[in-house]
Amino acid sequence: MRRKLAAGNWKMNGTGAALGALEAIAAAHPAPSVDILICPPATLLSRAAHALADSAVDLGGQDCHAETSGAHTGDISAAMLADAGARAVILGHSERRADHAETDAQVCAKTRAALEAGLMAVVCIGETLEQREAGQTLDVVCGQLAASLPDGIDGARVVVAYEPVWAIGTGKVPTLEQIAEVHDALRGQLLGRFGAETGSAIRLLYGGSVKPGNAAEIFAVSNVDGALVGGASLNAADFSPIIRALEQA
Ligand SMILES: O=C[C@H](O)COP(=O)(O)O
Numbered sequence: 283m284r285r286k287l288a289a290g291n292w293k294m295n296g297t298g299a300a301l302g303a304l305e306a307i308a309a310a311h312p313a314p315s316v317d318i319l320i321c322p323p324a325t326l327l328s329r330a331a332h333a334l335a336d337s338a339v340d341l342g343g344q345d346c347h348a349e350t351s352g353a354h355t356g357d358i359s360a361a362m363l364a365d366a367g368a369r370a371v372i373l374g375h376s377e378r379r380a381d382h383a384e385t386d387a388q389v390c391a392k393t394r395a396a397l398e399a400g401l402m403a404v405v406c407i408g409e410t411l412e413q414r415e416a417g418q419t420l421d422v423v424c425g426q427l428a429a430s431l432p433d434g435i436d437g438a439r440v441v442v443a444y445e446p447v448w449a450i451g452t453g454k455v456p457t458l459e460q461i462a463e464v465h466d467a468l469r470g471q472l473l474g475r476f477g478a479e480t481g482s483a484i485r486l487l488y489g490g491s492v493k494p495g496n497a498a499e500i501f502a503v504s505n506v507d508g509a510l511v512g513g514a515s516l517n518a519a520d521f522s523p524i525i526r527a528l529e530q531a
Pocket residue numbers: 291375445449450451452489490491492510511512513514
């Protein structure tokens with residue numbers, strides 16, 4: 283049985299003053315029945331880990347380098363994230379694929395590095411609006427999934443986040459049928475490639491304009507094991523109701 287996961291991606295938001303929001307989220311959920319993961323900027327990880335040491339909230343990074351160390355100015359290795367207190371890392375987010383031209387092969391290498399460092403990998407995939415309108419959604423996301431995940435993975439430490447690019451930060455959300463179509467296809471592909479045990483252990487998150495007002499209906503969709511939340515994860519007033527909706531799903 284997959285444990286549900288409410289994950290927050292703070293993107294490039296938050297300085298030390300934002301630690302209060304993290305503490306408020308943790309305080310509101312002392313014993314959650316779902317997993318809670320928040321991925322603040324890397325600059326906050328150590329302080330956040332200290333502040334949330336006794337809480338049920340796990341911390342994650344938003345990217346890592348595929349190498350363990352070396353001459354890669356500005357980059358952060360998976361082991362460094364773990365050392366700073368991260369338990370997970372988001373990889374292949376569409377903003378990194380767009381802003382840094384990250385390819386599926388690079389995401390795959392990063393995923394391998396994250397798993398080797400003991401982190402949980404949250405691997406993001408999703409189609410653009412043009413691809414959806416051209417009827418290419420399943421081809422695109424299944425292709426990204428195939429090329430972004432390495433072989434031989436531990437399904438319990440891999441999460442896949444389906445995030446339609448056109449739904450991120452826009453207030454637009456696919457229909458529940460569209461979400462179900464993609465998630466069912468992803469589950470089928472995971473089962474086919476990795477077998478029943480691993481393929482059914484990998485959690486599938488939906489991401490893209492998840493808010494308190496739409497979370498419950500999204501969490502009722504087949505093969506949706508939680509959400510990767512951007513803007514609404516930045517404060518307890520928005521993220522707590524989403525966590526509670528997931529607990530009740
Ligand atoms: O990683 C999170 C997603 O990009 C969703 O962001 P959003 O909830 O602000 O639309």
